[in-house]
Amino acid sequence: MRGLYCHAAILADRDGRSLSSSVVGNRGFWLRTAGPPSVGHMLDIETSPSPSSAVPERLSSRQRVVLAVLLTANFTLAVDFSILNVALPHIGRDLGFATGDLQWIVTSFALCAAGFTLLFGRVADLFGRKRLFLLGIVLLGVSSLAGGLAQEPVLLLAARVGQGIATAMVTPAALSLLTTMFGEGPARSRALGLNGALMAAGFTIGAVLGGVLTGGVSWRWAFFINVVVAIAVLLTAPFVLAEKPAERRPRLDLPGAITVTSGLVALVYGIATAGEAGWRSPASWGPITVAVVLFAIFWAVESRVSEPLVAPALLRRSNVAWGNIAGLLAFATETSLVFLLTLYLQEVLGHSAVGAGLILAVLGAGTVAGGLLAPRVIGRTGSKTAIIVGFVVQAAATIPLAFVGDDRGWLIALLVVTFVGGVANLVAIVGYTVTATAGIPSEQQGLATGLVTMSQQVGITLGTPVMSALAMSQVASSLLPGLRFAIGVNATLAIVTALLVATFLRSSTCRPVVRSDPRAHPDVENDHLRASPCHDKGRSDRNAP
Template sequence: MGGPEAAGAAPERLTGRLRLVLAVLLAAQFMLAVDFSILNVALPVIGRGLGFSLANLQWIGTAFALAAAGFTLLFGRIADLVGRRRLFLTGLAVLGASSLVGGLAVNPEMLLTARVAQGLATAAVTPAGLSLLTSSFPEGPLRDKALGLNGALMSAGFTTGAVLGGVLTDLLSWRWSFFINVPVALAVLVVAPAVIKESRADERSRLDVPGAASVTLGLLALVFGLTRAGEKGWGDPAALVGLAVGAALLAVFYFVESGAAQPLVPVRILKRRTVIVGNLAGLIAFVTETSLVFLMTLYLQKVLGFSPLAAGLSFAVLGLGTVVGGVTAARVIGRVGTRTTLVAGGIVQALATIALVALGDDRSWLGLLLSATFVGGVGNMLVIVGFMVTATSGLRDCEQGMATGLATMTQQIGLTMGTPIMSAIVTARTAGAAGADAVLDGVSLAVLVNAAIVLSGTLIAGLFLRGKQQV
């Protein structure tokens, strides 16, 4: 069965029912985005409170990232088979319960178990929620608008998480960074069954176990290698082994899918120009903007001397830019098409990023940082919405869980890759040097590389997507 409007003609405007569906799904996606970044500021306080060693503190983030990225494609396909609403609601229930456990944690083991469960819940809820969104709204202006709002709230959620984590930790306790999920999850669980209809593939098929195993293990190895490289450097043997094993298993996945009778992801989908280029553009968008936040955090704290909370509040302007970009993206796509939107958004983001190379070592440069991150946020969100529209267009309703699973996988890997890459550039540039000037020099080089990566994605979208059409 399809989305809630599948039985009749596709609506041309948002009905009251579709507004409720959109509100419920966006609330869940916003909560997931907040959850991704809300603990960043609180990590040192959590470490002291529960007895984490400094070396093991990074596992609070890594445990979540491994589960969230490693299982997202698998859960995207499971959503198609068992029902998207069912998996969406199950994942939300797990997220609420694991957040409660995390907030009540009394030792590192209990907290890490909760973080793994949160990651698994995110891997289930994100693609299921996105596929409910794409199957509920017909391809065209309505879907573009829904995906634009989703992208805007998702990016705003990352920024809100950083700010909210600092506020909750300072005023209450780090435990409220977990507890805050519980009432939101409960509210969505109460409302969602009444407004969202079940949606699943018309044809029931068996799960491709070899494909699921190879891609899940490959992604786990890849994310482990990336996070290890961010901590220990790109020459670390464990990082290199993780990356090599991940690449090998993903190659195995491709060959398994080529010969599978009922593949997890049909090779014809993996070969689609829109899927390839759309996901590559999305990967670059997430790699560059999230890692730019890391670079600007270094600049604000290590060069300008801002406190963690003040640095987090500075990114509210970036969050505003992403909201503006997300809200306007549907109109831009409707007027000029996804290809032009991807290219224009990439150029805007790249120019705004290049401007940050001019940052100096005193607070008079804060105006440039705020204005450039605002403009860059607008451009980045145009790319992200263009990526989501491109990567999910031209596919049957029964393939939406798989398509959104791929898109979510792209998002999670991009979020994981960016910071280790930029951190390695800064570290290499500042080797043997110390002080604010050395950090500024390293940040400036990394910003330049960041802009070059954005331009490469823009060039790929311009060359390999055809015409003005949506698909």
Template sequence: MTSRQRLILAVLLGAQFMLAVDFSVLNIAVPTIGSDLGFKLSELQWIVTGFMLPAAGFTLLFGRIADLFGRRNLFLAGMVLLGVASLVGGLAQSPGMLLSGRIGQGLATAMATPAAMSLLTTSFPEGPLRRRALGLNGTLLTGGFALGSVLGGVLTELLSWRWAFLINLPVVVVIVLIAPRVLSDSGERIRSRLDLPGAVTVTGGLVSLVYGISATEQNGWGDPVVIGCLFLAVVLLVAFWFIELRSPHPLAPVRVLKRPTVRWGNFAGIIVISMPSAVVFQMTLYLQDVLDYQPLASGLAFGASSIAAVAGGLLAPRLIGAIGGRPALITALTVQGLGLLGLLAVDEGAAGIYIVLVAVAVAFFGHAVGLVSYTVIATSGLPDEEQGLATGLSTMSQQIALTLGTPVLAAVALLGAGTAAGADGDIDGLLNGMRLAVLVGAVASLAAGVMMAAFFRSGAAARSGETGA
């Protein structure tokens, strides 16, 4: 890499890492925030959902806007909005003010993340340099998601939950000052009108999908609001598909959506991201409710998984260069699934902590390799003018996966808990439900690897993903 490329990488990866931390940094602090600001119990979920809705719902739209109107400008606008939203959240004196800050952070994430990713892919040509850049990006994304909860717990316990917002401000200032000097849009912008009907339907569909899934954690899957939101999401997303087939200036050209690299890469990405994050939630409950660990200690217990994820992210580019993107992704899904299977051995004994440490570390090593591999595949073989769309799709997959995994496996765990019996019914039920959820996560990972091996192996598009170059 040239010195300029290293500086570009530092700016973009710094922003990506901060945005990843923001996703989970308030998870442990939610009860404290609720007590300090007077949230009702039913309103607490909005501290998380308020971030998720715009982050997932607007990502595809902003990814395409980056192609049309300039990636650097959108990235900088997202950073400025993040700074303002973080200041609002950090100074919040009421639930409404705090939620405004969280919604602003989510919207900033939807703006800045696909813009940063497309700037990354267009600043480095396909091949070893791009794989290395995406490897470092995947490492920091995984580390950011994992570190967020730990950092939130430390800040809340030692200082105040407000610092989980305010810590963003100096980073934003540095990025905004440096970015205009080193970042530039490569290639010509697309001179085209924005597909407004497509933008409305896909954004409405994704927002409905994310809200419907998020609401299941409190209301359950049979709630009329949940069913209505999921039904509306299906209707709007189907409408979006038909609009794109007929639009002269489609938001997401169907020919791109039909590419094997885009289709299979994003499918694998959803499994790679959703299953480990959801299983970690189950293991956090296990550590606290079965082994009686405190919240901060539970967060720190996953330090080994963060180290394994960093190792996987650093190794991934070399692995992809040696065996190809598709074999690397299949290997990653297999390792992830086998690591999750190891968690079936947890019980009430003190040795459970060691099982969690080792098995989650193995799963997160595969997870990190898979995160880099799917990103390489999903953005391969596309011209620069479509990189915003491609990175918007991959970012959208990440956000939906993070939203989808936990409530789905929580519902599975609840089902499994209902089958336990015995003198220690509560603990038996908890363990029974967790094991069933872990089993589903492991089987989903292994099945995705089998499907990739069986079906993603033909055509020129697939061969471009095969090489990762």
């Protein structure tokens, strides 16, 4: 067996008191109490390498191919979030969109990507992750082809809806395939680190790539490139992805699926509308109010059905609840910061859209570095500490940006702190992904990763309109004071998140496996030890989902 482990034998008297201890052999230690060996028990605990020496395991050739397929799919979907932003005016002119309707090219995608993610995360558990992944890739290819060939606004919007639904299918399926094919430990942390790095880089690269394709060829290639990727994935994935068949297929909780999906769509619609109409408009707060009501109904439904879409016990787990809250805020703060810095670079410093995109590519480079660094940080400190440190460093890197001036002398400092902030943000993101999926049974990994993906996409949708409203609320004769204020709030939110995680996210502890005293059963001494399931401190097994 690789790794460090210990054999701990506890021999309890009738009162359960530990009376003495001693160390035996070079493979473990004994904790002794008064009493005969016949009442003794042995606790076998497998641990990873000590935090100070944790190093990611080397991946096998097959794992590398699997990882390449899943990361390619997720990276492509991340690019799709932003690849059309620069192209919107060109699409509007070519297809006859009204200026006020251009936002729906982005919003229609976000509505479906965020709204259907939780549903498809559970569908992946019920009907097969590999099957859902492949169907999603097919839908991505077909809808992207339709978008590239579209000649009417309605056809292009339908294609964007298809891309959004494909994203909601593929992302949780791919992430749950990753978490089930890479067991908890260094290998999974490394895989999640690479996944987080490429997805975060995809958001940044998408804007730059969209500008290059629009200026060099045509905006239609922002769609056609997905067709090429979809074909490549479909030629490879069926032969390398593996999935253990579920012993039992629970029924889909239809009332829960309808209420939570409708609630998420209403929430995202209200948030997206607020970016244009303002938060005081009924078009904004109306859908958000409807979403709150639907979520309350969803919770009531889930508390009563025998096979819920989302077991309330799962949401009550500290690592799931606070891990996903941290993830939502990680994406909300960083994506909104990109928006604020884009305004600063273009409206205050006078850079072109492409120039601003290239400058912010430094932040993208930081996210890639953060994704590579995160597994080592998690291996040495644990995922909770990684989240806290990530947010603290992100806040420290953001605070100087709240004092930027209107001259280009700030550019070097901006490049340095955005790179550092990008590294820190990805450490926090990988930390929350590891945290929110740890200790979850294999049959619920699709749901757990659906929650992770939902947090990500709601955070992306929420951050920009909120920070935009804050920036605009301070605008007088100049945009700069509003940008400074919003960036300061962004940094404060990162600090508050670190404090919340430090206070409320309980560290996990592993439940040992009880074995007999090896003096009574000598053969136990040579048994391989099994990893013990992890639970929140202070929680009983009865509360586990």
